[in-house]
Amino acid sequence: MTDLTSVFHPGAEPGAADEPHTTAVAGAPVRGGAREVLTFLARRPGLVAAVGWVALVLPAAFAPGLLTSADPLAASPADKLAAPSALHPLGTDELGRDLYARVVHGAGLSLKATVIAVLVGLLAGSVLGLLAGFLRGWADDVIMRVVDVLLAIPGLLLSLALVTALGFGTVNVAVAVGVASVASCARVMRSEVLRVRHSLYVEAAHAGGARWTRVLVRHVLPNSSGPVLVLAALEFGTSILSVSALSFLGYGAQPPTPEWGSLIASGRDYLAVAWWMTTMPGLTIAATVLAANRISRMLDGEWRHRG
Amino acid sequence: MKSSYRPGRRGRGRVLAAWLAAVPLALAACGQAGTAETSAAGNAPRAGGTLTFGLSTDPISINPRGAGAGNDALYVSRQLVDSLTEQDPATGKLIPWLATKWEASDDARTFTFTLRDGVTFSDGSPLTAQSVKDNFDDIVRAGAKAPSSIIYFTGYKATEVVDKLTVKIEFTTPNAAFLQASSTAALGLLGPSTLARPVEERDVANVVGTGPFTLDHYTKNSEVVLKRRKGYGWAPADREHQGDAYLDSVVFKVIPEAGVRTGALQSGQIAAIGSVPPQNVQVLRSSGYTLVVRPNPGNVFSLTANESRPLLKDVRVRQALAKAINAQEVRDTVLTPDFAVATSILARTTPDWTDLSGALTFDVEAAKKLLDEAGWTPGADGVREKDGEKLSLVTTWLSNFGPNQSALELIQQQLSKIGVKLELQTYTVPELLQVYAKGTFDLAWGNLSRADGDVLRTNYSTAGNNYYRIDDAGLEDALRGQQSTADGAERAGHIQRAQKLIVEKAHSIPVFELTTILALSSKTHGITLGADSRLQQLNDAWVS
Numbered sequence: 123m124t125d126l127t128s129v130f131h132p133g134a135e136p137g138a139a140d141e142p143h144t145t146a147v148a149g150a151p152v153r154g155g156a157r158e159v160l161t162f163l164a165r166r167p168g169l170v171a172a173v174g175w176v177a178l179v180l181p182a183a184f185a186p187g188l189l190t191s192a193d194p195l196a197a198s199p200a201d202k203l204a205a206p207s208a209l210h211p212l213g214t215d216e217l218g219r220d221l222y223a224r225v226v227h228g229a230g231l232s233l234k235a236t237v238i239a240v241l242v243g244l245l246a247g248s249v250l251g252l253l254a255g256f257l258r259g260w261a262d263d264v265i266m267r268v269v270d271v272l273l274a275i276p277g278l279l280l281s282l283a284l285v286t287a288l289g290f291g292t293v294n295v296a297v298a299v300g301v302a303s304v305a306s307c308a309r310v311m312r313s314e315v316l317r318v319r320h321s322l323y324v325e326a327a328h329a330g331g332a333r334w335t336r337v338l339v340r341h342v343l344p345n346s347s348g349p350v351l352v353l354a355a356l357e358f359g360t361s362i363l364s365v366s367a368l369s370f371l372g373y374g375a376q377p378p379t380p381e382w383g384s385l386i387a388s389g390r391d392y393l394a395v396a397w398w399m400t401t402m403p404g405l406t407i408a409a410t411v412l413a414a415n416r417i418s419r420m421l422d423g424e425w426r427h428r429g
Numbered sequence: 430m431k432s433s434y435r436p437g438r439r440g441r442g443r444v445l446a447a448w449l450a451a452v453p454l455a456l457a458a459c460g461q462a463g464t465a466e467t468s469a470a471g472n473a474p475r476a477g478g479t480l481t482f483g484l485s486t487d488p489i490s491i492n493p494r495g496a497g498a499g500n501d502a503l504y505v506s507r508q509l510v511d512s513l514t515e516q517d518p519a520t521g522k523l524i525p526w527l528a529t530k531w532e533a534s535d536d537a538r539t540f541t542f543t544l545r546d547g548v549t550f551s552d553g554s555p556l557t558a559q560s561v562k563d564n565f566d567d568i569v570r571a572g573a574k575a576p577s578s579i580i581y582f583t584g585y586k587a588t589e590v591v592d593k594l595t596v597k598i599e600f601t602t603p604n605a606a607f608l609q610a611s612s613t614a615a616l617g618l619l620g621p622s623t624l625a626r627p628v629e630e631r632d633v634a635n636v637v638g639t640g641p642f643t644l645d646h647y648t649k650n651s652e653v654v655l656k657r658r659k660g661y662g663w664a665p666a667d668r669e670h671q672g673d674a675y676l677d678s679v680v681f682k683v684i685p686e687a688g689v690r691t692g693a694l695q696s697g698q699i700a701a702i703g704s705v706p707p708q709n710v711q712v713l714r715s716s717g718y719t720l721v722v723r724p725n726p727g728n729v730f731s732l733t734a735n736e737s738r739p740l741l742k743d744v745r746v747r748q749a750l751a752k753a754i755n756a757q758e759v760r761d762t763v764l765t766p767d768f769a770v771a772t773s774i775l776a777r778t779t780p781d782w783t784d785l786s787g788a789l790t791f792d793v794e795a796a797k798k799l800l801d802e803a804g805w806t807p808g809a810d811g812v813r814e815k816d817g818e819k820l821s822l823v824t825t826w827l828s829n830f831g832p833n834q835s836a837l838e839l840i841q842q843q844l845s846k847i848g849v850k851l852e853l854q855t856y857t858v859p860e861l862l863q864v865y866a867k868g869t870f871d872l873a874w875g876n877l878s879r880a881d882g883d884v885l886r887t888n889y890s891t892a893g894n895n896y897y898r899i900d901d902a903g904l905e906d907a908l909r910g911q912q913s914t915a916d917g918a919e920r921a922g923h924i925q926r927a928q929k930l931i932v933e934k935a936h937s938i939p940v941f942e943l944t945t946i947l948a949l950s951s952k953t954h955g956i957t958l959g960a961d962s963r964l965q966q967l968n969d970a971w972v973s
Contacts, residue, residue, distance in 0.1 A: 197842045199762040203708075216708070216835050217762060217842075372828075376853050378838040391831055393688045395708050 162428055169420055172413035179410055182226045183233035192223035195378050203396045213398035215389070225403055228380035232365060232407075235296035235374075235381075239361040242300025244354045247307020248347070254308065255315025255346075256338055266312070272305035281364055285373045292375050299364040303357050310353050314346035321345075355418030359411040366407050382407050474955065476675045478972040482964075483684045483693055485704035487650045490632040493614045494568060494575035499829070500878075500945075503614050504703060504964040505653050505681055510617025510638030513542050513561070515665035516609065516880055516960035518723070521780040523612055526665040527556060527639065533915040537605040544594040548663050550620030551643045558596035562588040564618050565598060574628045580887065581610035603913035605920055606883030609780075613879075613961065639663070641674040641968050653681040661968075668968045669955070675971035687831060691948075694718065700953040700972060703964070705946040706831045707765045713948045721947040722767050725962040726779035727878040728888055729771040730833075732824065732840070733937040737898035738871050740820065745803040747935035750872075751789070752796035753847045754840055756940045763835040767946060771939030774885065774931045778962070781882045781924040785932045789939065796847045805848070813848035821850040822871035825864060828855055830876075830943065837874060840940070865896040873897070876943050880960040882924035886912060889927075889936060897936070904930045 163170050181188050198218035206213040212221040254265040272280070277299075284298035318324060319342055327337045362382075368374060369383025377384070382403050389399025488502035489495075493510050495502070513528040523531075528542040548556040565588045568578045584602035591597050598607070610616055620637035633647045641664070642655040656678050664671050682699060684690040687706040691713070693699045705713065705720070714720055732750070734741040741747055756770045769777065772786040805813040805820050813820040826833050834855075841851040851872070856864060864870055873896070877884055886908040889899055904927060911923035931937050945962040955969035 195842065197762075197839050199758055199839070202762055217839050372855070376855070377834055378841060378853070388834065391687050391706055392708050394691060394712060 162425065166420075168416055172416035175409055175413040176417065179229055179233065179413075182229040184230070186226045186230055190220075190223045190226045192220040194219065194223040194227040194380055196220075203392065205396075206398055206402075212402040213396065215399055216392060216396075221385075221398065221402055224380040224385060225382070225406055228382050228385055228403070229406075231292050231375055231379065232362065232369070232382040235292050235299070235365045236358060236361045238293065238296035239299040239303070239365060240354055240358050242297055243303030243307050243357060243361075244350065246300070247304045248311045248350055250304065251308040251311025251350075252315055252338065252343065252346075255312040256319060256334075256342060262312075265308070269305045269308045272302075273309075277302040278364060278367060281368060282371075282373075285368055290373050290376070292369075292381070295365055295368045295374050299361050299368065302364070303361065307350060307353060307357070311346065311350050314349055315342055318342050318346045352418055352422045355421050356415060359414035359418070362407060362411050362414065472973065474670065474675055474969075474971040475973060476673075476971070477677050478675075479678045479680060480676050480701065480953065480967065480970055480972055481680045481682060481699040483690045483699045483702035484681050485685060485687070485690065487683045487685075488647070488653060488681075489649075491636055491644065491647055491653060492628070492631040493617045493619075493636075494571065494578040495628075495632060500963055501703065505647075505655070506617070506636065507614045507640075507959070507964060508642040508655055508679065508966055509636050509640045509644060510614060510619065511548075511640050511663065511966075512613065512617050513544075513611040514608065515667060516612040517667045518958065518960045518965070519667065521726075521778070521880065521960060523608060524666055526612070527618065527663065528611070531608065531611075533605070533608055535915055537603040537607075537913055537915040538600045540598045540607055540611075541591070542596050542598075542611070544596065545663055546594060548639055549660075550618075550622075550637055550639050551658055552620045552622040552637045554621050556618065556639060557593050558590040560618060560621070561596045562590055563621065563624055564616075567619075567624050568616075571628045577615040581607060581613075581616060605912050605915055606881050606886075609881040609883070614963075641966055642679060645678070650683055652683065655679040655681075664966075664968050668966070670969045674968050675955075676967060679967060694948055694950060697950065699950075701947060701949045701956060703945075703947050704831075705948045707763065707768070707946075710765045710767060710946060717951055719949040719951065719953070720767075721945075721949065721956055721958060723945050723958040723962045724769060724776055724778050725876070725878040725943040725945055726776050726880040726960070727884045728774060728876050728937075729776050729939045729942045730830075730836070730874070730876040731771070731774060731937045731939045732872045732874055733888070733897050734872055734935070735868055735870055735897055736900065736936070737868050740818075740822065741871055743803050744934055745799045746805070746820075747938070749796040749799040749803070749847065750844065750849065751935045751938040752792045752799070753844055753849070754938060754940060755791045755843050756789070757791065758843070759836050759839050760941050762839055763832045764941060768944045769942045771941055773928045774937055774939050775882060775924075775928055776942040779880060779882060779884070781921040783925040783928055785928060788929075788932050793847060800847060800849075807848050811845070811848055812850045819850065820848060821852060823852045823854055823869075824872040824874055825854050825856060825861060825870045826874040827858065827861060833874065836940070865894070868896075868898060878943065878961060878963075882911060882920075882927070885924065885927050885931070889931060899936055901930065901934065901936065904934075904936070 196219060201214050201218035202216055204210055204214040210220050210222060212225060215221055215224070250265050250269065254262040280302040281298040284301055285295055288294040288298060324337060324341050327341050366383035369381040370387045372387065374381045374384055385403040386400045389396065392399050484501045484504065486501045488505050490502060491506045493503065493506040511527050513526060514523045514531065515526040517524050527545055527548060529545050531540065531542045533540050542561070544556060544558060550556065568575045569582055569585050572579055584600045584604060586599040586601050589597040589599065617638055623631055623635055623637045626635050633649065634644065636644055641658050641661045643658050645654040645656045647653040657674050657676060659673060661673050662671065684693060687704070690702045691709045694702045710720065734747050736742055760768055760770045771789065772784050773782055775782045800813055805815045808814040808819065824837065826837055828834065837853055841853065844851050877888060887893060889897065889904060890908045891899060891905050907923045907927035907930060911920045911927065914920050932939065945958055947956060949956055952973045954971050954973065956967065957965045957969065959965040
């Protein structure tokens with residue numbers, strides 16, 4: 123069976139109209155040496171900054187101890203509401219806690235929630251889209267009508283309703299945000315599947331007697347997942363915003379555990395006396411969202427189409 | 430077009446705006462120099478004009494009996510209704526208002542009021558003994574639909590009209606706190622046109638009283654507009670100005686965000702704001718705003734133990750918590766000097782308060798010793814444990830007072846030093862009532878304002894809701910004792926005994942007193958707070 127596929131693999135028929143999509147991630151750095159990579163990056167300082175920022179934020183999420191040794195919960199009333207300084211790079215809050223330590227430790231919960239949200243949206247959306255596009259018929263109708271209904275409800279509103287039903291907590295917020303993004307993933311996946319399922323190599327696999335599950339997993343899924351993965355990277359940015367929005371409204375972790383959204387919320391009453399309490403976590407969120415968007419643009423074939 | 434900058438009219442405006450914005454900053458930099466607690470009122474009061482007041486929450490219901498949004502709702506409804514008596518904020522004593530004199534029987538079951546002659550409701554009907562009877566019967570009939578008022582009517586028997594201006598209220602059980610209750614807005618008298626309507630129709634309209642203002646309109650989540658009542662002539666003696674109010678109208682604007690409220694005052698859009706957040710007090714004070722400050726009477730902010738939980742049944746654990754909380758540090762860190770460290774479970778401004786600060790000392794070593802004695806040993810992660818169980822306590826709280834969260838986070842840190850873990854859980858009011866009813870909490874954070882020691886009975890009596898599952902015969906005896914006697918000195922003795930028992934047995938751990946803070950622009954004068962530390966009727970208020 124594998125032999126048959128390779129015969130009809132895109133490389134063998136470069137002129138085919140429905141050339142299967144190869145994901146940029148997989149196809150990127152194969153061609154071209156280190157020099158080409160450097161030129162590519164040198165022309166895109168924004169991308170370098172984005173990758174650099176993410177490289178800084180990710181360790182904060184999973185090993186905050188690497189970036190700060192301060193305790194994010196230790197109150198020190200004598201140092202309350204101190205402006206940013208060498209000792210406290212982002213200042214201190216109303217109890218004298220180091221804001222830098224709180225932002226770093228807050229990255230953990232906020233980014234883990236975002237990852238869960240994106241995974242929920244990506245997995246559930248992909249499976250639904252794949253089934254709808256591949257099976258067609260009544261399965262397609264049922265799934266896509268449900269997706270239409272989901273799309274009709276504004277995402278944040280849907281998340282709010284879900285988190286109210288599920289109860290407070292970081293994981294619940296993540297699931298609620300993830301479910302709200304299922305619909306768009308399912309749509310993109312379905313359209314890709316519809317494109318791929320009539321291509322020659324898929325029909326050949328069918329003709330060769332492959333089971334439909336095998337055709338689905340070996341041929342349709344890998345060739346239709348590219349745009350969905352790019353969407354997931356883009357979704358990462360919007361999910362950070364949604365997770366932070368729900369946390370800002372108080373649906374996230376209970377105090378004193380820091381989250382980016384709740385840090386902004388607790389600082390807003392102090393805006394007149396301590397601007398850094400909202401501004402610093404706010405800038406952190408903005409930078410992370412922008413970085414995620416920039417990287418998702420890179421994944422969307424920027425390397426392949428480089429000039 | 431070239432983009433050259435021409436300092437035209439708009440440009441000058443912008444420069445001026447920048448200067449104006451810089452002025453408060455400069456004043457703030459001067460620090461203490463500009464404190465203006467009493468702004469230069471100087472000139473005589475002027476009649477006319479409109480006062481715009483920023484409220485922190487939507488009143489929800491302006492029916493003084495209703496389940497409105499607490500203080501902010503009462504700020505509004507107090508302007509519409511008068512009460513039988515007035516509690517003088519300066520002395521805490523009751524003085525005549527709609528009743529010229531009153532009398533309580535020795536067993537505190539019968540109260541006779543003699544009404545002032547010539548008082549009318551704003552719908553034109555006269556105030557008579559029958560009006561009082563209709564009002565009180567209406568409250569009892571409404572029951573749970575009049576939550577703020579019904580709590581004062583436990584054991585209500587009947588109201589008897591003795592003659593046109595004399596009315597007698599009878600209870601089957603003693604109710605010594607009823608006299609003070611007669612001064613609250615919750616028992617303010619409503620006119621017949623209001624009473625004729627079902628309770629549900631009195632939330633946003635149809636509230637008619639004898640007060641110095643009448644309701645023009647109330648738009649939910651936006652504003653309440655009141656107009657001056659013509660021919661008002663029965664203000665109590667603690668108001669400087671008798672007769673019609675100075676102001677033509679009062680507009681209460683709903684501005685929930687604290688920063689926006691402060692900003693609206695600073696930019697001159699509104700003349701006065703309530704619920705000034707502590708962190709803005711210094712800035713406002715030093716830039717020339719008048720602050721109206723009054724400590725709230727009643728139950729101070731305290732942590733109350735749920736004694737049905739095995740962990741807190743042990744009095745030593747509760748006492749250890751009390752000793753490990755550094756109330757002074759909490760006050761100094763999250764509040765301002767306007768707020769006092771608690772000296773008893775009652776605030777200093779409550780009648781019959783007694784100073785128990787000697788029993789409320791901060792002593793970490795003593796706290797550790799108490800926990801050692803109770804068998805709680807430090808665990809590996811620093812949290813104490815006993816028989817495999819961690820000393821971890823779920824604490825409920827509401828976000829109705831801005832600094833609550835910061836205060837609790839600090840207390841959490843203080844308690845972690847003796848190996849006690851505090852888990853904070855916040856709820857909405859209806860959710861919290863369910864949690865209380867089910868008893869699924871260890872500690873509850875909160876306060877309750879009322880200018881009478883009877884507030885302790887509401888919170889800690891086993892006969893009431895008893896949310897905290899307190900089982901203390903001595904305390905119950907004191908709480909019933911104060912309710913059963915009309916003799917002031919004897920009643921004070923009971924209330925003081927109750928405070929002592931609550932503090933010494935650490936049924937509830939007092940931390941700090943709530944203080945109500947209003948901020949007024951320099952053109953606003955004569956706004957005061959009543960004995961309950963809520964906005965007083967605006968008879969004396971005027972704008973220049």
